[in-house]
Amino acid sequence: MNYFYLLRSLTSSSGLPALLFLVTDKCNAKCPICYYRGSPEAMSTADELTIKEIEKISRGIERVFKLIISGGEPFLREDLEDLIITFCHNCHVSQIDVTTNGFDPERIYSTTEKLINKLSSIPFNITVSLDALGAKHDQIRGIKIFDQAVETLKSLGKVSARNKNLKTGVNITLSHLNQENLVDTLAFAKEIKSDLMDVSVFRNNNINQIGIPATSPQDYKYCCDFINSYFSESNSHDLSRKMSLAINRMRRDIIYQEITEKRMILPCYAGTHFALLDPFGNLYPCDKFSFKLGNLRENNYEFFRLWRSEKADYMRKDIRNKRCFCTFECVIPWNIIANPRCYFTLLKTAFLN
Numbered sequence: 624m625n626y627f628y629l630l631r632s633l634t635s636s637s638g639l640p641a642l643l644f645l646v647t648d649k650c651n652a653k654c655p656i657c658y659y660r661g662s663p664e665a666m667s668t669a670d671e672l673t674i675k676e677i678e679k680i681s682r683g684i685e686r687v688f689k690l691i692i693s694g695g696e697p698f699l700r701e702d703l704e705d706l707i708i709t710f711c712h713n714c715h716v717s718q719i720d721v722t723t724n725g726f727d728p729e730r731i732y733s734t735t736e737k738l739i740n741k742l743s744s745i746p747f748n749i750t751v752s753l754d755a756l757g758a759k760h761d762q763i764r765g766i767k768i769f770d771q772a773v774e775t776l777k778s779l780g781k782v783s784a785r786n787k788n789l790k791t792g793v794n795i796t797l798s799h800l801n802q803e804n805l806v807d808t809l810a811f812a813k814e815i816k817s818d819l820m821d822v823s824v825f826r827n828n829n830i831n832q833i834g835i836p837a838t839s840p841q842d843y844k845y846c847c848d849f850i851n852s853y854f855s856e857s858n859s860h861d862l863s864r865k866m867s868l869a870i871n872r873m874r875r876d877i878i879y880q881e882i883t884e885k886r887m888i889l890p891c892y893a894g895t896h897f898a899l900l901d902p903f904g905n906l907y908p909c910d911k912f913s914f915k916l917g918n919l920r921e922n923n924y925e926f927f928r929l930w931r932s933e934k935a936d937y938m939r940k941d942i943r944n945k946r947c948f949c950t951f952e953c954v955i956p957w958n959i960i961a962n963p964r965c966y967f968t969l970l971k972t973a974f975l976n
Contacts, residue, residue, distance in 0.1 A: 635686055637683075637685040642691065642899075642900060645693055645900070649696065649700070652696065658826060674705050676920070680900075686714060687716050689718045689720065697721060697722070708738070711742055716745060718747075719745055721749045723750075725771055727771065735779060744788070750792055750793065752794055755807075760772070776793070794820075799839075820854075823950075823952050843879060892957050893954045895908075897909065904921075906918070906919060911949075914942075
């Protein structure tokens with residue numbers, strides 16, 4: 624973690640600490656727990672932002688500290704390599720996170736290796752979704768994909784072994800569908816010696832998910848304890864790694880508090896330090912798609928025209944005043960970083976745990 628660039632992104636009037644870019648609406652899986660599936664803005668993939676349009680958007684943002692690439696399935700986008708390179712060159716990106724279902728080991732391996740070679744100074748984190756083992760994972764994802772996901776993890780591990788700037792691993796989306804399989808799934812993630820291991824909580828905030836049972840807090844706590852123990856054993860001496868692990872651990876603690884106490888634990892900085900851009904140019908402060916700020920195509924591709932608008936200011940105040948609480952893993956780290964009262968706990972976690 625480059626703390627100088629982090630500070631610049633937090634204080635710059637033309638920078639952004641974190642941007643989640645849903646690069647495509649297309650996905651080959653059929654996960655009932657996907658927060659983006661069937662979103663209000665779902666359109667034909669022919670309407671997705673082109674590289675020329677992404678060039679225009681990215682030129683207007685001086686710095687993005689963390690670029691998070693997701694979808695849909697991002698590696699289904701044929702020009703993903705050019706898309707990421709365009710953002711990195713124009714926005715001086717300091718870190719890139721990519722999530723994938725691991726459907727095509729060869730394509731993912733090839734694209735990752737090219738990106739790592741061309742952007743050799745930028746740290747990459749690539750996580751493969753793994754919700755269970757074997758046929759159970761295939762059942763949850765709606766397609767036969769477990770074997771490909773495991774092969775992708777192995778092939779990315781080979782790239783990681785040759786490149787210190789690439790870290791790879793597993794992300795589990797915890798829901799009622801896989802709560803009974805946690806022990807085996809976590810043991811497998813440990814067995815393959817993941818650089819990254821994390822758990823996301825299913826949130827039924829999508830119209831297609833109404834009535835789906837919520838996640839058990841006890842099962843989430845079990846995952847957190849396992850992951851904390853796994854990384855405690857690694858005993859890394861790298862300062863940046865220690866701080867990243869501490870932030871992630873604190874994020875999981877906050878999520879556990881939120882799902883048990885059902886209240887906001889920290890003020891939310893969605894719309895201030897975090898933005899979400901969908902494949903069609905729609906801009907949001909977070910993944911609540913009812914909070915649309917506007918469309919960049921309709922605003923001459925000028926990001927800050929929307930980001931500094933009266934509507935955006937209203938949204939930011941609304942988020943704070945409503946004290947809405949959710950478990951959106953992409954935003955909570957920025958709530959921690961923006962809150963000085965978290966710093967003592969962070970330092971203690973990083974250096975004493």
